[in-house]
Amino acid sequence: MSLKATILDKGLEGLFVQATIGIEKEGQRVDQDGQISQNLHPKRFGSRDFHPYIQTDFAESQLELITPVCGASTDALRFLGAVHEVTIRQLAEDEYLWPLSMPARLPESSAILEAQMADEDRRYREYLTEKYGKYKQMVSGIHYNFGLSPAFFQALASEKGSLTETRNLVYMKLARQFLRYQWLLIYLLGASPLAPDRYFEGGEALDSPARSIRSSRFGYVNEPHVHVSFDSLDQYIKDLRHLVDTGDLIAEKELYETVRFRGAKSVKDLPEKGIEYLEFRLFDLNPFAPYGMTPEDARFVHLFLMGLLWIEETPDYRAGLPLKEATALAHPLTPAADIAEAELVFEALLEMAEQISLSVSDRELLLDKRSQISQPEKTVGGQLWQTYEASGSMLEVGLNLARSYKSAVMEKPFGLQAFSEMELSTQAFLADAIQYGFAVEILDERDQFVKLTFADHIEYVKNGNMTSQDSYISPLIMENKVVTKKVLAQAGFQVPESIQVTSLEEAEQVFSLVCSKPIVIKPKSTNFGLGISIFEKGITDKGDFLKAVELALLEDKEVMVEDFIVGTEYRFFVLGDETKAVLLRVPANVIGDGVSTVKELVAVKNTNILRGDGKSTPLKKIELGELEQLQLKAQGYTVDSVISEGETVYLRANSNISTGGDSIDMTDEVHPSYKTIAVAIAKVMQAKVCGVDLIIPDITLPADSSPTSYGIIEANFNPMMMMHIFPAKGTSRRLTTDVLKMLYPEYPWSS
């Protein structure tokens, strides 16, 4: 029975659609003139000895960006996007990621720095350079790794013999079919029409534009006599081993077919171990996609590969090879080489889409690609050629695109656009983890749940800083203000005295205890400032006191009547034995220039890229609502008042970042004694990560043991990080990296 018939017969449509997809994308770092960069691979990417995502190919300048194995092409593309964002942010100021497969400029061969890898790798690369020349190695592309679901094979195997055998048979078919029909992919996606000076040095030269020089014999290919048969796995292994044994190839991996079997260190082990997945090495970079391939094309490749399995094989896959070469070398504006065959393939693809109920968007994608069969100007290569012709310079085309991709990333430095559905702090944390080379896995996107792996060391992280390092009891203590206070007081800290009441009767009884002291009355557990009353000068009227308790009782059954300490509140971010950051939050404000109105000053302040909705940005835009206008009125202003130069006008009474407040880093300004106190407080809370809020009258004076020296407001678990990483003013404190350092002390942080 054919594979198609079996799928339909056994109802395996759902399993057939499932796939694992991973992408490797090469790309050159270039300078502002499009020259291959002479800078070394940035140290901030950690070591290439272990980095799972950011590697180099032949040249030191040639980045290889790698995604993990994903459950869908969109996920792989998304991850590729994240790796790009991280990579681009670490480039030198005048560096760009070249968006085309083919460099626009090649320097003297000797000026190309080979990748600075470990010794063994280096020797292998030197051999290749010797044999193929440096220039061909400078061409970049995408490798598309593709596997079918284990459950799919399991369901097939009961029909067709052993699991491994089934897997190998299916993947062999897929490999042959790919070789048979890859010319169509080159037609649709190929995009390396021109080669720069020096490229053909010392060999046959191509003198007309082509669809994909990279995919033709002018690309980085084996010598003409190097061939293996894909008729059977056994034959493939025999041929490849022979080439290695006779010295035609120095190693199996020197075979540059567009498809490669993965799953064993040596192909000899494949019959027993089974092919795990296929690596398709065919793809040119799509210069119009910021990451070298559009999500639509990644999905199309998946559907195309499924289609290849769906279609019955023709007698000999080798019939596809001349078509491949012809398509690669054809002018980018030439229609498909075999329109009839192309139509047949798409007919089969659409029939498959129908039979296995693929989504509407999948079908539209297939229809769109089919329409390009006789419309070469719509293919990637066709579009690139037209853009080139309009510009007259491939260098210009490439640089323009590179610049726009870089600035799109640099405009949003705080998060990871690929994971914009997650919290900013988790985005920043992921960015750091990817940059330094920790394997990351999003376990639950909505729940901000991430898994990290470095060597064998696994850590789970939720919300950016909730980790295994903290004890379970620690957040439970901090969650409960009464318990927090008791624990702190018993440890000898100056905790504002606090009385808990649950009714007005109880309040009446405690009045004499607090009478004439400065006090704050607040609900036991609310974090939004509701129901809080402050009597800074001391309370003397019992009626006022009871009124305030009544207000607080609306928010919680239990109300705290607490000593009030005069001073300014600072947030201390403690991590382990150190206060990593100290922050002052200031109410929303503008500073006058003697010319602009409040409205204008707010508009200017709101252009800061850090300001936005406060969720996808570290800070919030200042609004000019009722509360802000009331606040202005209290100061004798309206939104149209012109504010004199240097004068600060506050638009809010509260200092929350969520209402447009400024975050000001004060880490270096605060007297170290308070930092020590904050660390000690975190230790008593048994917390490794802790946000300690202290009220301090004067941060320049050292803390002492008098009850007015400082006051502890509260200790917070899972403290905010973004306001420290991107403060409105002052030094950025990269706390997400500090969390990583805490989790992985064994990582080579110095390098």
Place this chain on the structure above:
Amino acid sequence: MSLKATILDKGLEGLFVQATIGIEKEGQRVDQDGQISQNLHPKRFGSRDFHPYIQTDFAESQLELITPVCGASTDALRFLGAVHEVTIRQLAEDEYLWPLSMPARLPESSAILEAQMADEDRRYREYLTEKYGKYKQMVSGIHYNFGLSPAFFQALASEKGSLTETRNLVYMKLARQFLRYQWLLIYLLGASPLAPDRYFEGGEALDSPARSIRSSRFGYVNEPHVHVSFDSLDQYIKDLRHLVDTGDLIAEKELYETVRFRGAKSVKDLPEKGIEYLEFRLFDLNPFAPYGMTPEDARFVHLFLMGLLWIEETPDYRAGLPLKEATALAHPLTPAADIAEAELVFEALLEMAEQISLSVSDRELLLDKRSQISQPEKTVGGQLWQTYEASGSMLEVGLNLARSYKSAVMEKPFGLQAFSEMELSTQAFLADAIQYGFAVEILDERDQFVKLTFADHIEYVKNGNMTSQDSYISPLIMENKVVTKKVLAQAGFQVPESIQVTSLEEAEQVFSLVCSKPIVIKPKSTNFGLGISIFEKGITDKGDFLKAVELALLEDKEVMVEDFIVGTEYRFFVLGDETKAVLLRVPANVIGDGVSTVKELVAVKNTNILRGDGKSTPLKKIELGELEQLQLKAQGYTVDSVISEGETVYLRANSNISTGGDSIDMTDEVHPSYKTIAVAIAKVMQAKVCGVDLIIPDITLPADSSPTSYGIIEANFNPMMMMHIFPAKGTSRRLTTDVLKMLYPEYPWSS
């Protein structure tokens, strides 16, 4: 200015009422005949070397139960109640706690076993026995430790000189006033009218009943010439040191005044260190109070002590001493010795109550005590005498009370009635901690937050098993079913395959993946069983499938479609490296006897002391509501059906304990391989305490690696403990003790 005037003038009423109170209560273990017990101090109380609550006095049988320092007399009494509950539960079956100060029987002196304490203590006690005789040492009483608020002294000090000096002056006044007016407390609370045979052996005998033999010169008192002056602290120190230096006393602590200064190892250090609190040693056990003193009397003593400070001193406190002896030796039904003075004192107390706005109940308490001045039959001593006269035997009176107090405790073995507002598991945990001698502090009663201390080792515990031992990430992982599954699957466990959908459209797309498999459809995060559909035979109809998803979507935005494993669900309670308990939950049921109706069988089953509301009891009473009747109907029964002998009739489809289900301990029945798996699952969850729910087809067969061998339902943090500690059937597993053992490996558990 007088203290009273200062309090009123400075508005210190609120601070004046605050006090720290701690109680020590002695009491004999006796056998069922009222004989002093010959059993050794129970080993399960841990060691007397460190036990903060359960100690022995002179005799091995003479328990000394101690409360921590509390903020109110009610708290101290409550804790005393808890210590009693714990103590009484550990007594031998035929042992009781003798409720009177005076034993009803004394054996031969040689038959009284001295307390088996450390060597040094023992030598001191031998000296005392030699000097005072064993019999007087057998009398028990209550010591009431009393301190005023530090803030009160602080407020006073600014007026009256140094803080320590102020404190010492105030406490000296209180001590003198106590000596001056203690006769009134003896009148109201004294209750040791008769002495048993042998008591007066070798000395002067008392031949008529008295109010308080214990408080008279016939009690355990110093030799007549031993006296110290309380006129000033200096004079007191001088006198006491002289008595020690001349050898009249072997140590300061041999001075048996009814008031003792606390705060320094030697009285010499008191002027500098300051008196911390006073210990009043006056009180006879109140036999009508299960713990030797009623909460009302404990409050009255507090108010009385406040009153002593409120009242101006008379020229010489010594005027009270003859009154004390006269009151102690008067017949219990004699009115107060000096009615006029008594009335004056109560007038002052009531005036104080008025002036500092004490509560209505406080005033009523004072009025009630005042009414006893000329009604001796209402005093504790008067009541005891009348009870004795009615019975004719003090032995009978004491034994009856002792038996009733013991059975009240034994009727509710699962919790701690003193802390009945807390969860049962926390009650059981506290009971264990008190029993073994951990210092416990309730940090937040409503929040089940407890602090434990052993030597210098502090641990915080919430809800009985949420501790510092678990990592913060562990409950976060378990809270999230998707993450839990991924983590378990990646660790190689057989996790039922699971697909997450968030809409009917998504559900439609996955149908082919689950079609014809046994599946369960459930909301991502609900624990109440709502929205769960099970297709045990495999689902084939897409409409049914979508309907089930729709139901689940009503409960949560995310729905899990999961493989369903056939078998029975068991709860594995894992602690550290061990599965400590395995439990099977069975739906509410009754077993027929061939005679009784369902209604009758349920009524009988509900008499089990373990059954109640399910909150203050480990199990829930079975109800006969609509659901139960429907369930009966489905089996062809009504509540009036007679069930044949041995037949089990289920009243519910679900097995929740909260709907009357039975908990059956299966720890010893389950094949050990599953216990090992449960431990491994907990380890992967990074949990020290974990409740693992496994579905197992046959618990007698070892687990294997086939996908149907077992299924993991979920892993729970903060798993329930009571159902294991008090199962409906099978062996009790004292998990609360296991938690203590986990937290304190250094504790001498073997002893």
